Amino acid sequence: MKRIYKLLVLAIVLLSTNAYALLEIEITQGVESAMPVAITPVAGDVPIQATLLESVVFSDLHRSGYFSIIDKKNYPQQSVELDQVDYPKWRNVGIEALLTMKATSAGEDKVRVQFELYDLVRKNRVLGHSVTTNKNQLRKVAHKISDLVFEKLTGIKGAFSTRIAYISEAGSNKGKKYQLQIADADGYHPRTVFSSSKQLLSPAWAPDGRRLAYVSFENDRTEIFVQDVTTGKRSKISSEPGINSAPAWSPDGASIALTLSFGGDPDIYILDVESRKLRKLTDHYGIDTEAAWSPDGRFVYFTSNRSGAPQIYRVSFGGGSPKRMTFEGNYNAAPSVSADGNFIAMVHKNDAGYGIGLLDIERNSFKLLTDGTLDEAPSFAPNGSMIIYSTRHNNSTVLSAVSSDGRVRQRLRLQKEKVREPSWSPFRR
């Protein structure tokens, strides 16, 4: 019996290691600017949970781009008991922070997780706690630990416990199935919010993190719906003649910017959520679409081909004449604004195809972050540290996250279906 148990444990550990490997992390540029961090092997008496805990925290911190997780073979101590850090030895190998974790059984289905973070430069314990959780909630706990570590080391609030919404497409030409799904920020734990045999598009989170606006072709034309992801309650908010698309919630949740074409051509309108009144924000005979709000709600960024090819513009919430923001290349579209309002991520056409570009608004400098042939739908993490987007991979479409400095990219390859149009949730309120 004991032997069978051991075999089972081994098999499960192998399986989970395998799932870990599906998260393909790709370091694209030098690591000199990243902080060298060590994560010692997770100690304890529950090996499955230890492996899971370690893999989740490792990949969270790794793909943020802020840290370089140093190989274990360089560690002067393979395990560290509470406050038993040999600081001089760690500093000798140039590591600046050390995270230790322990997972021990706390009765049936429960596990106690203890974690400590040491600042190896200042030589002190900067974080430490223990928490008891159900085994099936361990991923959540791991993401929370990543959040705390991230915030302690960077001063920026961690966003690993947030979620992503996206569209998945399964099936052949004969019968396709489109699903609006939400998952943890690393792509795990996907669940379906809405399913249809017709296309779904453009999910957008409300600032409360509870509701999603999206476009559905269920009536063979575009219409915009809002759905509460906890209750499933769903309502149609726009069904004008012509296009109803590209919903974007204002930061205060009172308005939704959207693209409507009943006036003759696609323009940006502001829908007052409470009164359902519409106000036309842009007015041009060309295409205006893909609205994105500045975090203070004062500006709406959008894509327009008024210059002859798609470029990013911005207009005041009150209206007025739009200001062109992008001048690099002849195709910039689908803006996403960082939480501090200083950066715009966008789809940028270049020699390799369509990649994700980043504009620093203050410095007016532009940088290409990805080199895909058909990268689409960039969406900033609520802390601005990463951008999630869809990319073509092996004849399918998968989600990828890139650090905002472009240094680290990670593919989230967790399901068979084509997945696209990710939208990163706000922080939970």
Added chain:
Amino acid sequence: MIIRQVSVIFFLSLLLAIGGCSSNKTKGGENGAMGSDGIEDGAPIDVGEDDYSSSGLDDDGSLILDPLDDPASDLFVRTIYFDYDSANIREDSLLIVREHGKYLSSSPERLVRLEGHADERGTREYNLALGEERAKSVREVLLLEGAQEEQVEIVSFGEERPAVEGTDDAALQLNRRVEVVY
């Protein structure tokens, strides 16, 4: 061009001939007699039940010869192709679109839906708008040729419903289109 004229003449004469048929048929009564089409009156011909909806025959049992279904007609072309990121109708497509406009003008009972599409490059939302711009370009020509606004409906599917799968130039071209659906 000559071939086209010949085919138009052929088509017109065919129309006349059919016109003759159906008037004969009306005289022939309701017993399934085929009149002057080479089959003896009263011959037991099974034309199925009275459902002609998918038979290519009209209520009177005549062949439905709508000019839309003449393979030699410009009207037989129902897909208009576009250049990358463009909603301009190409020179060679303009003649075809105009023919559809003239047809609609002369057949006010006819309705048409223009379905605009884009290839997969670029963003989905922009392509949704681009598909509509393409459909609107086609509509504009139809209206110029005398079609009425009520006859023409437009809808955009953006890049969501490609005609063909594939990422090469040929596939992308086939997907940048407006489908004229009667």
